[in-house]
Amino acid sequence: MKFGVVVFPGSNCDKDMLHVLGNVMGAQVREIFHKETSIDDFSEKDCIVLPGGFSYGDYLRTGAIARFSPVMNAIIEFANAGGKVLGICNGFQVLCESHLLPGALLRNNNMQYICKNVHLKVETNNTQFTALTQKGSVLEIPIAHGEGRFYCDEKTLQELYANDQVLFKYCDATGNYTEAANPNGSIDNIAGITNKTRNVFGMMPHPERASELAMNNTDGRILFESLLAKAAVV
């Protein structure tokens, strides 16, 4: 299984992601430049990662311009063909703007850019991205965003629950969904979701910043291990 990490103008977590996937997880990984129009060297067993950052300066809306960059047509085709796509932070915003994931990410309700560790409860392990986790377990993973307030209409929210598409919810250290534990005002404390066909994943927190001892936090590692373990079985 191979990873590709997309580099948009303004991406700033691409190197962290390449480091964690390549050096920490020992996986095969290559950079994908935003001007590439074909990603034919990737098969549906592989995973494309849209990293965090401020693609195209967050102009117009976060992720709105990146959606129209040359590489995105190939990535949308790749996702529709069953390939795995993971969006972290700005990558999640790009996936929502691309309609690969439902909903949108709005400005944090407290008017602040927030960079801190938060707790996340795993809502489902029935995805290739969370397969090795325990449902209900709590991970501590940092967030770093100004526009992370997940929002969708009531009908979409019900669909997310009905199809078991909610991956993570913000919670306190013991797993309670409190308002205080919701850093940005996301609807129902939602921090990450998957699509109906369970091959596209988006989350605001940064597991690549919590995947090695040097970072004093390895809670995010299990998500990359899940992707790799599932790929090995297939």
Place this chain on the structure above:
Amino acid sequence: MNFRAEINVMPHKELLDPQGKAVAAGLHKMNFSDVADVRIGKHLTIKLSAASEAEAKQKIEEACKKLLANPIMESYTFELFSE
């Protein structure tokens, strides 16, 4: 024919607008105590050419739907002027 579209994009009324809230708080601190609410959106001016006003309108509608506004969080209105 040349046209100019003046487009307003606003966050949906039911959504919290933190930018507007911050500006309202600033105005209150400056003694604009009569200010009840502030909401912040975007204004775009687009110049374009089209065969007719109807075609220009259709092009701007499409641009708004596809890129300029995200219907999940925003609504848009626009006025079209001949240049």
